[in-house]
Amino acid sequence: MNKNDVFIKITEELKKVNVKCKCGHSINITNKYKRLICNVCGKMVYLDKEEEKKNEFRNKLRRMLRNG
Numbered sequence: 001m002n003k004n005d006v007f008i009k010i011t012e013e014l015k016k017v018n019v020k021c022k023c024g025h026s027i028n029i030t031n032k033y034k035r036l037i038c039n040v041c042g043k044m045v046y047l048d049k050e051e052e053k054k055n056e057f058r059n060k061l062r063r064m065l066r067n068g
Helices: 003-017 049-067
Strands: 018-020 026-028 035-037 044-046
Touching: 003 018, 044 049
Parallel strands: none
Antiparallel strands: 018 026, 035 044
């Protein structure tokens, strides 16, 4: 395996975890929680679109319960 093959493999793996925020900023999500806060706009960005809707609802509900 030469350097070019390794570079191609790493690039393909990074494409799987690269997500665009609603503001247009591109983020690599590599943590176990599959979400990060965007550095530009401060919104939560999820790796999976289906999980995004579920987790977004849960997080909003938690915030509402905490804040009253």
